[in-house]
Amino acid sequence: MLTISQVSEKTGLTPYTIRYYEKIGVLHEPKRSNGGARVYKESEVSYIQCLNKLKKLGLSLEEITEFTREGCVMDKIQQGENPSNYNPTLKKRIEILEKHLMELESRRQEIEYMISLAEEKLTLYQELTKEDIVNT
Amino acid sequence: MLTISQVSEKTGLTPYTIRYYEKIGVLHEPKRSNGGARVYKESEVSYIQCLNKLKKLGLSLEEITEFTREGCVMDKIQQGENPSNYNPTLKKRIEILEKHLMELESRRQEIEYMISLAEEKLTLYQELTKEDIVNT
DNA sequence: TTACAAGTTAGAGTCAACTGGAAGTCAAGA
DNA sequence: TCTTGACTTCCAGTTGACTCTAACTTGTAA
Numbered sequence: 001m002l003t004i005s006q007v008s009e010k011t012g013l014t015p016y017t018i019r020y021y022e023k024i025g026v027l028h029e030p031k032r033s034n035g036g037a038r039v040y041k042e043s044e045v046s047y048i049q050c051l052n053k054l055k056k057l058g059l060s061l062e063e064i065t066e067f068t069r070e071g072c073v074m075d076k077i078q079q080g081e082n083p084s085n086y087n088p089t090l091k092k093r094i095e096i097l098e099k100h101l102m103e104l105e106s107r108r109q110e111i112e113y114m115i116s117l118a119e120e121k122l123t124l125y126q127e128l129t130k131e132d133i134v135n136t
Numbered sequence: 137m138l139t140i141s142q143v144s145e146k147t148g149l150t151p152y153t154i155r156y157y158e159k160i161g162v163l164h165e166p167k168r169s170n171g172g173a174r175v176y177k178e179s180e181v182s183y184i185q186c187l188n189k190l191k192k193l194g195l196s197l198e199e200i201t202e203f204t205r206e207g208c209v210m211d212k213i214q215q216g217e218n219p220s221n222y223n224p225t226l227k228k229r230i231e232i233l234e235k236h237l238m239e240l241e242s243r244r245q246e247i248e249y250m251i252s253l254a255e256e257k258l259t260l261y262q263e264l265t266k267e268d269i270v271n272t
Numbered sequence: 273t274t275a276c277a278a279g280t281t282a283g284a285g286t287c288a289a290c291t292g293g294a295a296g297t298c299a300a301g302a
Numbered sequence: 303t304c305t306t307g308a309c310t311t312c313c314a315g316t317t318g319a320c321t322c323t324a325a326c327t328t329g330t331a332a
Contacts, residue, residue: 003278015279016320019281035279035328037328058192061317061319141308153291171309172298173298173309196289198288
């Protein structure tokens with residue numbers, strides 16, 4: 001069980017930010033100690049680390065919330081609950097997941113393109129200035 | 137030659153945003169018509185489209201400015217100017233380019249990771265609910 | 273029991289990145 | 303000439319994502 005500052009240290013988010021994420025619903029409310037302090041499970045840490053990655057990819061907190069919320073049903077299924085309980089919404093959830101997958105794929109393609117541009121530039125620089133660089 | 141609203145239409149940025157980018161230095165000042173209206177070349181459009189891609193990848197406008205500015209020397213070299221004119225700064229520029237390349241690579245790896253997570257989820261959903269979906 | 277570190281809430285402040293309004297200019301067609 | 307529409311500048315307002323302050327509480331060690 002971890003305090004907010006331990007989670008802060010492990011994830012790189014400040015306690016301010018962690019409380020803010022809770023407030024806007026990106027993180028759900030954790031258990032509390034008798035004194036009222038937030039107490040986190042290890043799983044919260046990996047959740048936040050995953051969240052950080054999505055943030056780095058340029059997703060907004062709203063998109064991240066949508067993306068990670070899809071895990072809720074998954075968690076329940078993995079915990080042994082009957083998937084047919086969720087049947088009415090499952091199809092929609094799969095559609096959302098597929099949308100995200102396509103979105104990620106297209107971002108990956110854009111990254112590949114940017115990498116190829118940057119590599120091209122780099123090679124040209126290096127070839128054009130090989131001697132200059134050796135001399136500096 | 138294009139007006140600001142034509143550029144807006146082609147790039148998906150509003151005229152407000154285009155002027156804002158000019159103001160903060162992300163875009164350089166375009167030529168003006170006799171009446172003082174901004175006039176853009178086609179190349180500006182592809183520049184902005186490239187800029188949009190970098191923005192989608194989560195780079196800040198400051199990072200984008202830094203990234204794209206590296207093209208300036210390249211452009212001059214390609215236009216036939218002697219690269220040794222730029223010699224003192226070339227090494228540093230290559231270092232910056234390499235830094236960006238590594239940054240892009242690491243973002244790509246994170247995306248691959250997120251894609252694999254999403255794919256995993258999707259497969260599980262579909263397997264667990266194959267019949268339910270057929271019946272809806 | 274007191275001092276202090278680390279937590280709490282509510283709410284204000286900050287910063288990047290737009291977004292919009294006001295008031296004015298300019299060119300082309302009726 | 304007048305109107306219309308698209309532009310101009312200047313500047314204030316908004317949104318998303320934090321970040322901090324103030325005032326207070328709790329737990330622990332001296």
